[in-house]
Structures are given as C-alpha cells and as structure tokens.
Amino acid sequence: MRMTETDKIRLLLQKSVPTALSSSWGEAAAGAALAFHRALPAYAETALVPLSALARSLDLGGIYVKDESTRFGLNAFKGLGGSFAIHTILEKTGPKGGCPQTAISPALPEFVTATDGNHGKGVAWAAALFGSKAHVYMPRGSAEARRQAILDAGAAEAVITDLNYDGAVALADRQAKEHGWILVQDTSWDGYEEIPARIVQGYLTLAAEAAAVLDAQGTPPTHVFLQAGVGAMAGGVAAYLRQHYGPSLKVVTVEPEEAACLFTSWQAGDGLPHTVGGHPQTIMAGLNCGTPCGVTWPVLRDQCFGMAAVSDDLTRAGMRRYAHPLGDDRPVVSGESGAVTLGFLMAAASDPVLRRALGLDASSRILLISTEGDTDPEMYRRIVDGPSAP
Numbered sequence: 001m002r003m004t005e006t007d008k009i010r011l012l013l014q015k016s017v018p019t020a021l022s023s024s025w026g027e028a029a030a031g032a033a034l035a036f037h038r039a040l041p042a043y044a045e046t047a048l049v050p051l052s053a054l055a056r057s058l059d060l061g062g063i064y065v066k067d068e069s070t071r072f073g074l075n076a077f078k079g080l081g082g083s084f085a086i087h088t089i090l091e092k093t094g095p096k097g098g099c100p101q102t103a104i105s106p107a108l109p110e111f112v113t114a115t116d117g118n119h120g121k122g123v124a125w126a127a128a129l130f131g132s133k134a135h136v137y138m139p140r141g142s143a144e145a146r147r148q149a150i151l152d153a154g155a156a157e158a159v160i161t162d163l164n165y166d167g168a169v170a171l172a173d174r175q176a177k178e179h180g181w182i183l184v185q186d187t188s189w190d191g192y193e194e195i196p197a198r199i200v201q202g203y204l205t206l207a208a209e210a211a212a213v214l215d216a217q218g219t220p221p222t223h224v225f226l227q228a229g230v231g232a233m234a235g236g237v238a239a240y241l242r243q244h245y246g247p248s249l250k251v252v253t254v255e256p257e258e259a260a261c262l263f264t265s266w267q268a269g270d271g272l273p274h275t276v277g278g279h280p281q282t283i284m285a286g287l288n289c290g291t292p293c294g295v296t297w298p299v300l301r302d303q304c305f306g307m308a309a310v311s312d313d314l315t316r317a318g319m320r321r322y323a324h325p326l327g328d329d330r331p332v333v334s335g336e337s338g339a340v341t342l343g344f345l346m347a348a349a350s351d352p353v354l355r356r357a358l359g360l361d362a363s364s365r366i367l368l369i370s371t372e373g374d375t376d377p378e379m380y381r382r383i384v385d386g387p388s389a390p
C-alpha cells in the first residue's frame, strides 16, 4: 500500500485484490431493486449530469454526476435503501404488506433507526408510505432542520441525543428490543446483516440507472469516486459497477479526515474493520461515522483502488463548483456530504502527483454521485454564497 499526502488529502493506493464479487450486489439484485422502486408512486429517475466544461478545464475526458437531490422528493439517495428493506420486511406480514397504503395501520410493526438525517428521513417516509410508524434517534450536534424534515416525512418521533453516531445506533438497537420495534439500520455488524443487506440492495437502483445512461451514451466510466460514512452505499455501488464494467474500473472512497473509518481500517492492514472513536467534527454530517459496515467492508477492502481522507475545505469547494458551474454546465444543488467527491476530483486532477497516482488523464471518465441536496439549507447557503464563492 502506498500513501500520498497533501495538506488537504491523504490518499492510500493498492492494487485491488481479484476476489469474486457476491451476486447479492449483481445485475439481478439491482434489477429487482429498480423494478420495486419504479412501481412506487413517487419514483422518477434522477438525472446523470455531464460537467463537460469542468472536465475540459481539468483536462479529463468526462465527469458525470448522478444527482440524487431529487430522489422521491427526499433531497437525498437514502430513501432507496430504507424503502426496499421495509418493503421486504412487510411483504412477509400479509398479502397487502409492503405495498403503499392510504392510512397508518396499528396492525403493522413499527420501525426504529439511528441517523444523521438522510437515512432517518427515508425510513420515516417509507414506513408512512407502507402504513407504519418510525422512531428515529440522532447523534449530538444534528441539525434541527434535519430533525424537522424527519418528522415531516412521517416519523412518530425524532430525538437528537447526546451520543455519537455509533452510540445512537446502539440506543436504537436497545429501543427495538425493549419495544418490539424492528431496527432498520443502514450499517451491519455480526448477527445483524439481513436488513442492512436489503438496504444496500436498494442503493443499487442508483448505480443501475447511472450505468444504463452511461452505456447508452457509450461513455463507460474509468473511475468512480464514492463518498463514505460506514461504506454501505460505496460498497454496494462499487460491487455492482465492478461486476458491470469489470476490474479495470478504479474505485476510490472519500471520507472526512476526522471520521475516516475505512481509511483507518485499510491502513491497519490486518483486513479487519476498525472503529474511529470520540466525537469527530466535520461538516459532512452524513459521513460522520466511526465503524465500517460489516457486509460491505470486505468489498471495499478488496475492490478499492484508493481510499482518501480529506478536509472539509474540499467539500466546500465541491459545493461551490456545483452551485456555480463553468460554461454551459448545469448547476447541481449538492450538500456537505454530496459534494466531497467533486472537491476531491478537482484537487486531485490539479495536483501532478495525485493525478498520476490516480491514473487521471485526458481519456478518464469519472462517475460521481451527489448523494444529497441542501439538507441543511442555512449551512448550504452560507457555503455556496459565502465570501470565497466563485
């Protein structure tokens, strides 16, 4: 493993290990998730936005951004996972379980989760859609706007706790056991794998949609940069895309430097997931997670070409460039956890050492996922219209 470092980026690189990928994240699984989501009343495919002027200015072949801010009206991609998991759970409870309902049914089980915001909103929305209730616990420092959005999406309660993210997950697990609620958590650990695996399968919809557009255009990606909290989204999307495009696709995860649990685990070199403890500070709330997701960690460990740990400045730069694009490029509303991969790409493509290390050149086509819109609208406006906005 090699380390390359600048003042804003730490980058680990390895030759990816040629291990077999699970069919749980393959074409059939993605097809099932996509068919389920397409049947929902709120479904509309999200756009794949080309940033051609920016690609030219960075001497790259193309940049393609999957804009998840419009997903189900939830301002983030996360509803894909919660809805697919809740559907599969309720499907087992009766003939109408797991289908959209017009009223809350007391006969259905209730759900519980921990979240920085987006996953909880997705769970609250999906529970209400299928006629059930959700209870949501948030880590210390969570934005009030995000808590309110969860209540508006249908949660029975949404509480900002005094715990870090891992602590909030443990609380949700205890509450599930105490009240007989079902834990729908977007990360997994020993003995809690089935529901998280369904959540990851739900995320495959966005990867399958993006691949279909890239294939129709004849622009297969050479690189995909994926932001990661616990790495559930990154692991699922990486596994699908490496099966779809083959092992030459370079996958790089990007995490906040204070909460870089995948990076730290990779660096440890023992093949095991490691926890970053304490109360990490980062504006990337959705990525502020201390422990890798158990079911996707082996995928990322073996399939990644690189893992980066980066400063908050990079996501601010990405947010501003999305909001104020070059030339004829279309603006994208991208929040703190959505824009970091663009900030990373701009910094890496402009730095000769990082550019070479990542194999970026004029023929590279990079796929990015803007995973959220302005989920904290006040912070968003401060950053994109702030003093150093272009």
Ligand SMILES: Cc1ncc(COP(=O)(O)O)c(C=O)c1O
Binding pocket: 076, 077, 078, 116, 118, 119, 186, 227, 228, 229, 230, 231, 232, 233, 234, 286, 287, 289, 337, 338, 371, 372
């Ligand atoms: C907007 C956004 N992007 C990315 C992620 C990262 O997903 P994961 O925790 O699966 O790595 C999250 C997680 O909450 C998120 O809210």
